[in-house]
Amino acid sequence: MTEHTVRAFTEELEALSADIARMGGLAEQALTDAVTAIARRDASIAKTVIEGDIKIDDLQREIERKIMRLLALRQPMGRDLRQTVAALKLAADLERIGDLAKNVAKRALTIQEFDPIALTKSVERMGKLAAVQLKQVLDAFVTHELAGAIDVWKNDEELDEHYNSLFRELLTYMMEDPRMIGPGAHLLFVAKNIERIGDHCTNIAEVIHYLETGEDLGSDRPKAVETSASQIPSPPAMDTPK
Amino acid sequence: MTEHTVRAFTEELEALSADIARMGGLAEQALTDAVTAIARRDASIAKTVIEGDIKIDDLQREIERKIMRLLALRQPMGRDLRQTVAALKLAADLERIGDLAKNVAKRALTIQEFDPIALTKSVERMGKLAAVQLKQVLDAFVTHELAGAIDVWKNDEELDEHYNSLFRELLTYMMEDPRMIGPGAHLLFVAKNIERIGDHCTNIAEVIHYLETGEDLGSDRPKAVETSASQIPSPPAMDTPK
Numbered sequence: 001m002t003e004h005t006v007r008a009f010t011e012e013l014e015a016l017s018a019d020i021a022r023m024g025g026l027a028e029q030a031l032t033d034a035v036t037a038i039a040r041r042d043a044s045i046a047k048t049v050i051e052g053d054i055k056i057d058d059l060q061r062e063i064e065r066k067i068m069r070l071l072a073l074r075q076p077m078g079r080d081l082r083q084t085v086a087a088l089k090l091a092a093d094l095e096r097i098g099d100l101a102k103n104v105a106k107r108a109l110t111i112q113e114f115d116p117i118a119l120t121k122s123v124e125r126m127g128k129l130a131a132v133q134l135k136q137v138l139d140a141f142v143t144h145e146l147a148g149a150i151d152v153w154k155n156d157e158e159l160d161e162h163y164n165s166l167f168r169e170l171l172t173y174m175m176e177d178p179r180m181i182g183p184g185a186h187l188l189f190v191a192k193n194i195e196r197i198g199d200h201c202t203n204i205a206e207v208i209h210y211l212e213t214g215e216d217l218g219s220d221r222p223k224a225v226e227t228s229a230s231q232i233p234s235p236p237a238m239d240t241p242k
Numbered sequence: 243m244t245e246h247t248v249r250a251f252t253e254e255l256e257a258l259s260a261d262i263a264r265m266g267g268l269a270e271q272a273l274t275d276a277v278t279a280i281a282r283r284d285a286s287i288a289k290t291v292i293e294g295d296i297k298i299d300d301l302q303r304e305i306e307r308k309i310m311r312l313l314a315l316r317q318p319m320g321r322d323l324r325q326t327v328a329a330l331k332l333a334a335d336l337e338r339i340g341d342l343a344k345n346v347a348k349r350a351l352t353i354q355e356f357d358p359i360a361l362t363k364s365v366e367r368m369g370k371l372a373a374v375q376l377k378q379v380l381d382a383f384v385t386h387e388l389a390g391a392i393d394v395w396k397n398d399e400e401l402d403e404h405y406n407s408l409f410r411e412l413l414t415y416m417m418e419d420p421r422m423i424g425p426g427a428h429l430l431f432v433a434k435n436i437e438r439i440g441d442h443c444t445n446i447a448e449v450i451h452y453l454e455t456g457e458d459l460g461s462d463r464p465k466a467v468e469t470s471a472s473q474i475p476s477p478p479a480m481d482t483p484k
Binding site for chain 1: 303309310313314317319320323324327330331334409412413416417420423424427430431434458
């Protein structure tokens with residue numbers, strides 16, 4: 001390769017990283033806004049998130065096209081190859097985060113009329129925790145700081161525990177008042193979506209680790225035990241009239 | 243490239259396809275078994291699915307390693323490059339399908355003691371529909387028949403509609419009897435997981451289309467409208483004692 005080619009190639013890889021960072025910024029905004037939409041029952045913010053998701057999708061397609069061109073024309077090797085394949089994975093994770101945020105926003109519209117404020121306080125807290133995770137892992141990507149990525153990977157357990165306690169809490173509300181079953185079911189999915197966003201953040205952390213070291217982060221991530229039967233709270237006695 | 247190199251390369255690509263097909267077979271089995279575990283409350287089948295998921299994960303990692311090697315050493319172009327990148331995506335989708343099936347199996351263990359047979363009939367039907375979609379799209383991959391892939395892509399709407407009606411149905415059960423709220427919530431997630439498996443089948447169909455034609459299938463897939471507020475059934479009047 002001539003010096004010129006090498007420089008052009010480096011620039012292309014940098015442009016790719018910039019695209020990923022931009023996509024990350026959009027996903028982060030979508031998550032923050034979706035959580036706000038849930039917390040404040042704000043239909044206009046929810047609609048912004050729903051309509052904005054297409055920008056994230058378009059960016060993913062653009063990134064994929066660039067990657068295919070890069071693989072075909074530049075035939076990268078070593079770290080360059082890792083960086084190219086990592087971009088493909090990161091774009092896929094960010095697209096899913098955008099999608100999950102959009103779904104949260106849709107459910108914000110759905111529960112609007114129900115107004116179960118108490119139900120959404122914990123959801124909001126969990127959403128903010130996920131937003132911190134996402135911000136931190138995106139920072140780690142931009143700064144190449146492995147420590148930040150490893151932190152995110154380790155902290156996902158906290159989000160899982162949050163989800164488990166939220167699951168119990170929502171079920172309790174639903175058992176106390178059948179009118180809460182509809183919105184409660186939607187909020188269960190909102191909580192699940194946020195928990196999934198956390199999983200994608202750990203995926204991103206793993207990709208960053210692989211990118212920077214060439215090694216897998218390993219599959220022994222500490223993980224809260226999945227919500228199980230023992231965690232279904234008992235319903236209040238409803239067989240006899242209250 | 244020498245004739246020998248070309249042959250070796252073709253063999254590597256074929257081996258990659260065989261790995262994907264094998265992974266697909268495992269994912270298909272996991273889905274079928276998970277649905278059976280739900281329908282029959284069969285803990286031993288559920289455990290088989292849960293423990294077997296590691297095989298799917300291992301296979302994905304092996305496929306990814308092969309792909310990285312192939313990209314680095316062979317520097318494929320044109321259709322070969324498409325095939326290589328497609329394998330990366332297909333492996334990711336199949337890994338997720340395995341994961342979702344594992345999650346369904348875990349919930350089969352959770353609802354075991356509740357025995358809400360009526361609740362799981364429709365879930366079983368939906369699961370079987372998803373299994374047909376998965377089988378059909380894997381066949382399309384192996385036989386390179388585009389028509390099968392396009393069918394799967396179009397038929398996903400049916401699965402979405404199934405999910406929407408199941409959502410309503412489960413909520414109705416939960417409103418009628420608060421003891422159903424716990425298992426009902428788990429079955430909502432089972433239904434959602436199956437619907438997600440359907441989405442991954444359409445992803446796979448899109449990848450096959452891209453692989454065979456070099457063109458995107460487009461993003462105008464017919465899609466059932468998401469379950470919305472209007473679809474939350476009204477709870478029975480519970481304020482006054484029955």
